[in-house]
Amino acid sequence: MREAENRIIRCPVCHKGRIFDAAEQTDLSTLHLYSPRQSAKADWFTKCPKCGTQIGIAIQPKLTTEQQRAGA
Numbered sequence: 001m002r003e004a005e006n007r008i009i010r011c012p013v014c015h016k017g018r019i020f021d022a023a024e025q026t027d028l029s030t031l032h033l034y035s036p037r038q039s040a041k042a043d044w045f046t047k048c049p050k051c052g053t054q055i056g057i058a059i060q061p062k063l064t065t066e067q068q069r070a071g072a
């Protein structure tokens, strides 16, 4: 199924390993994956089943326009 395939979150390093699957309604724009070099930004870690790289994960809700202005 092509649609289901789009919900598979793959390794940002090798793009082959399947890190996890997202629910249909999940907003993928809040999900951030980090390679080991950026791991300081991540909240959770997992390992790519293909290349063995440690993948950092962070969920960051999208900022509203107002929050962006306040931060700028």
Ligand SMILES: [Zn+2]
Binding pocket: 011, 012, 013, 014, 015, 016, 017, 048, 049, 050, 051, 052, 053
């Ligand atoms: Zn990988």
